[in-house]
Amino acid sequence: MAIRRKLIAGMTGLLGFMLSGLVQAASELNMRPGVTETSIEVYELHMMVVWVMVAISVVVFGAMFYSFIFHRKSKHPTPATFSHSTKMEIVWTAIPVLILIYLTVPAVKLLIKMEDASNSDMSVQVTGSQWKWHYKYLENDIIEQEISFYSNLSTPREQYENYETSGAAENVNYLLEVDNHLVLPVDTKVRFLVTAEDVIHSWWVPELAVKKDAIPGFINETWTKVPTPGIYRGQCTELCGVNHGFMPVVVEVLSKPDFAKWLSGKAEEKRIADKTAAAAASQNWDMDKLMVLGKTVYDAKCAACHQVNGAGLPPVFPALKGSAIATTGPVEGHIDIVVNGKQGTAMAAYGAQLTDAEMAAVITYERNAWGNDTGDKVQPADIQAFKAGN
Amino acid sequence: MSDHHPTGITRWFYTTNHKDIGTMYLWFSFIMFLIGGAMAMIIRAELYQPGLQFVEPAFFNQMTTMHGLIMVFGAVMPSMVGLANWLIPMQIGAPDMALPRMNNWSFWILPFAFTLLLSSLFMEGGGPNFGWTFYAPLSTTYAPPSTDFFILGVHMMGISSIMGAINVIVTVFNMRAPGMTLMKMPLFVWTWLITAFLLIMVMPVLAGLVTMMLTDRHFGTAFFDAAGGGDPVMFQHIFWFFGHPEVYIMVLPAFGVVSEIIPAFSRKKLFGYSSMVYATASIALLSFIVWAHHMFAVGMPVAGELFFMIATMLIAVPTGVKVFNWVATMWQGSLTFETPMLFSIAFVILFTIGGFSGVMLAMAPVDFQYHDTYFVVAHFHYVLFPGAIFGTTAAVYYWFPKWTGKMYNEAVGKTHFWLSMIFVNLTFFPMHFSGLAGMPRRIPDYNMMFADFNMWASIGAFGLGFTQLFFFVTIIMAIRGGKKAEEKQWDGATGLEWDAMTTPAPYHSFSTPPKVD
Numbered sequence: 001m002a003i004r005r006k007l008i009a010g011m012t013g014l015l016g017f018m019l020s021g022l023v024q025a026a027s028e029l030n031m032r033p034g035v036t037e038t039s040i041e042v043y044e045l046h047m048m049v050v051w052v053m054v055a056i057s058v059v060v061f062g063a064m065f066y067s068f069i070f071h072r073k074s075k076h077p078t079p080a081t082f083s084h085s086t087k088m089e090i091v092w093t094a095i096p097v098l099i100l101i102y103l104t105v106p107a108v109k110l111l112i113k114m115e116d117a118s119n120s121d122m123s124v125q126v127t128g129s130q131w132k133w134h135y136k137y138l139e140n141d142i143i144e145q146e147i148s149f150y151s152n153l154s155t156p157r158e159q160y161e162n163y164e165t166s167g168a169a170e171n172v173n174y175l176l177e178v179d180n181h182l183v184l185p186v187d188t189k190v191r192f193l194v195t196a197e198d199v200i201h202s203w204w205v206p207e208l209a210v211k212k213d214a215i216p217g218f219i220n221e222t223w224t225k226v227p228t229p230g231i232y233r234g235q236c237t238e239l240c241g242v243n244h245g246f247m248p249v250v251v252e253v254l255s256k257p258d259f260a261k262w263l264s265g266k267a268e269e270k271r272i273a274d275k276t277a278a279a280a281a282s283q284n285w286d287m288d289k290l291m292v293l294g295k296t297v298y299d300a301k302c303a304a305c306h307q308v309n310g311a312g313l314p315p316v317f318p319a320l321k322g323s324a325i326a327t328t329g330p331v332e333g334h335i336d337i338v339v340n341g342k343q344g345t346a347m348a349a350y351g352a353q354l355t356d357a358e359m360a361a362v363i364t365y366e367r368n369a370w371g372n373d374t375g376d377k378v379q380p381a382d383i384q385a386f387k388a389g390n
Numbered sequence: 391m392s393d394h395h396p397t398g399i400t401r402w403f404y405t406t407n408h409k410d411i412g413t414m415y416l417w418f419s420f421i422m423f424l425i426g427g428a429m430a431m432i433i434r435a436e437l438y439q440p441g442l443q444f445v446e447p448a449f450f451n452q453m454t455t456m457h458g459l460i461m462v463f464g465a466v467m468p469s470m471v472g473l474a475n476w477l478i479p480m481q482i483g484a485p486d487m488a489l490p491r492m493n494n495w496s497f498w499i500l501p502f503a504f505t506l507l508l509s510s511l512f513m514e515g516g517g518p519n520f521g522w523t524f525y526a527p528l529s530t531t532y533a534p535p536s537t538d539f540f541i542l543g544v545h546m547m548g549i550s551s552i553m554g555a556i557n558v559i560v561t562v563f564n565m566r567a568p569g570m571t572l573m574k575m576p577l578f579v580w581t582w583l584i585t586a587f588l589l590i591m592v593m594p595v596l597a598g599l600v601t602m603m604l605t606d607r608h609f610g611t612a613f614f615d616a617a618g619g620g621d622p623v624m625f626q627h628i629f630w631f632f633g634h635p636e637v638y639i640m641v642l643p644a645f646g647v648v649s650e651i652i653p654a655f656s657r658k659k660l661f662g663y664s665s666m667v668y669a670t671a672s673i674a675l676l677s678f679i680v681w682a683h684h685m686f687a688v689g690m691p692v693a694g695e696l697f698f699m700i701a702t703m704l705i706a707v708p709t710g711v712k713v714f715n716w717v718a719t720m721w722q723g724s725l726t727f728e729t730p731m732l733f734s735i736a737f738v739i740l741f742t743i744g745g746f747s748g749v750m751l752a753m754a755p756v757d758f759q760y761h762d763t764y765f766v767v768a769h770f771h772y773v774l775f776p777g778a779i780f781g782t783t784a785a786v787y788y789w790f791p792k793w794t795g796k797m798y799n800e801a802v803g804k805t806h807f808w809l810s811m812i813f814v815n816l817t818f819f820p821m822h823f824s825g826l827a828g829m830p831r832r833i834p835d836y837n838m839m840f841a842d843f844n845m846w847a848s849i850g851a852f853g854l855g856f857t858q859l860f861f862f863v864t865i866i867m868a869i870r871g872g873k874k875a876e877e878k879q880w881d882g883a884t885g886l887e888w889d890a891m892t893t894p895a896p897y898h899s900f901s902t903p904p905k906v907d
Contacts, residue, residue: 163441217616245833
């Protein structure tokens, strides 16, 4: 008896396991319904089209296979001689028109709804640049003080360069994780103002059914209203250069009280960061400390283009190793290009992205690593002086 | 008159013979097909599993870009021009193409254009890396220096295409045998005539676009630079005004091919000849007013999105008419399934599947979820591989005995078909799933959740690539040692090339016009 019960339990367990596997497989086979009202409607429209297409293919391919079997030469040696039928041709022009009308009506309704970003409760400006996202929460009733931060891929370089040996396979969020999530409150209509600094990017979160191109010089509008807290992951979907595959989007939706807590935490964080930055900036840093911080900043912000070894990917991403700017050129020129970027090239302005200490450290690092050995030490005060002089 | 036949290498350099030029076009496109295919193998090897194993992202982007450019401009388009050269004079009862010297020139531009394009891969900074759609400003301000070679290459192949198109139009309008009225022309000639008009309309637009890129890059203009008052979205509008008709340029001649082959092996006249002609013309006209369906995510006004959505969905109607007509042609026919017929049937089925995903993509609200994912990659490979490439392959098998007087080995041909059929689906069907699951296109590495389907697609791609070498072997075997073809190899075939011409087709087509009833 016991064995039988165990067997049954085992079998049910196995069946359950297989079923869950099937369900899981099915979820990977299809679009995810997502979590918002819009995304669920998009999913339903998608399923409706899929079934209409399946039905058409059953009829059309059915007729073809019927011919293959019953009208093959061995079974049907004398071919019929008809070669047109106005009646049939009218029928198979009219039926597709009706099917298309049937599909168009819900599509038009849904599209109009999706494109209506009016009456939003708050706005976030989303700016794409090679290869990160920048989020700026615009001030309003909910956001008392403007917040802004960058969101970079947080999967370590080691993991994608040595996928097999670095344990990347265990990382479920491999390439879909960032250092700073875009945090949003639940049940709030959020308007996104999407733009870009350099090339075209596209901001996509599948589970919210939001995809909008981020285009330099233009501001696009889209919106979402998420009813369930959770973390939703997406990626950049417009080819934007070398690291196009490495700029994910992560949206974290919190309950309203949690969001308020996050907001005040963010304000406090900014206050502390400003204070530390000011303190760091007023210090005189020694070489070792500059080089250590410099390497961290360089690997995180600069190595994607200029490479870890400073050799760059010339000629689009020039080498820093042995380059005039990082060796013989004046320190001011080097500071200028890091703070302000270089117009007409891929070199972005880091003045607002890094603290003065971080910029001082990274410039020092670039002037002394890889055999550049200039011995130049750049202090946060130099950066401040440069900014003041500008 | 004796069938004068020049020999040696100068035969190929100096030739003005439509058959020689057609042969060169076909071999050229096959070589490009193998090069573009090798690039696809590199892409699929990198995507076989997550992680960066074989190539750097920078090179990966060059491969996706060059694969697209080579396949579109080097493989598919020249293969269609090759077929046009071989078949149009034979099918309308003309001695040759109307402008034979220009014909020579339009072919001989191509090897130079593609040498320029391919050489960019070996330059400092690498080759073009901005996708075959080369959206600005990634292709202008942020592009490698070799982009200028790409621009020049596109100009040259554009000149070649325009000359080829002019030649087709002039030939069809002036060189038809007496009695060959327009509405008696074989469908292949009709589809090519319409394709030629599309080419003349859109290739200059592409030329204008790359010229604007060139001046943006070097002469201080700012057509596509927002900082200078330009508009990166305008780039996309111009590109797709060329790019959408371009899609039909690649596939309409293949429609013509299967419209010849299916009746032949059904032993029954093509169903609805005139509606086929009108449907082709409607597709061509509609192709000019649907371009922005590639751009639903750029932030167009709702009215624009609605217009492009509805216009695009309308294309399903004439396309549906064509599919139904092919099915009706087979209906109550007397079918046999030789290699050309197999490829043609696969064309109809798989192209229709690509059409289904096309209707899905046309619907703007759901397109936001499909756009720029592998779903799109699956869609356009379904219309291009089993569409354009199966179409050309079917044509080569079908007319091969007429062209050469030799017969290919049917068993080998069928093996080529079945392997292609299995692998084409194994490669491209799983891409629908990885796209729906959320995998963006043109990424060199991906999350574990996309791993299974990518592995299947890679295995399929290697099989598909290998199978095309099979095609090469079949053709070489047939040329070298194929048995003699019959005077009329396919009992159901119709048309001047089968009924009014000896086998193999003489070097000079009709020197006196054939009789057309």
